Amino acid sequence: MATITGLTIEDFEQLPDALARNHELVDGELIDVSGNTGGHNRLRDALVELSRPFVRQRKLGLIVSEQEFQFGDNAHGPDVSFLGPAAAQQFDDRLRVQLFVPDVAIEIASKNDRFESLFAKAYRYRECGTKEVFIFSIATRQVFVCSQHPVTVLCEDQDFRPGQIPGFSIKISDLFAMM
Secondary structure: OOOOOOOOHHHHHHOOHHHHOOEEEEOOEEEEOOOOOHHHHHHHHHHHHHHHHHHHHOOOOEEEEOOEEEEOOEEEOOOEEEEOHHHHHHOOOOOOEEOOOOOEEEEEOOOOOOHHHHHHHHHHHHHOOOOEEEEEEOOOOEEEEEOOOOOEEEOOOOEEOOOOOOOOOEEHHHHHHOO
């Protein structure tokens, strides 16, 4: 299959679902992001299952998974995203790519991911306005936190506690135990 290059967000939005599925737009090129493992999917689902009712009940915003957002000229779909009230009001169900960034982005390292690439993506998210980015490593059972503070590494005995979701907290070991 030929590589498609020189794409814009608008081009990506118009692609047929079959071509856009499992792809992100990076520097004008479609990048394959398929190949999630069962463990990856189960951790993503656990994060959604735990956070969505908490956020909904307290009317804090919206939790979505695998939704593309516009990060500069790129379209990335964090594994899980939190949208505070202002961003949630901008959410457009008709669009493939939301034309804003989430307040919190969560990436789960897959077996084919390179940490350098994940951190580059996390820094792109932050540069474009995402307030907190969490990178979960199933292999090391750690969570890397990128925010306005220096990068922090959380271990299993610590809590996953996004500052943008007041009151939400779960022990990291409990999250990994749900996989």
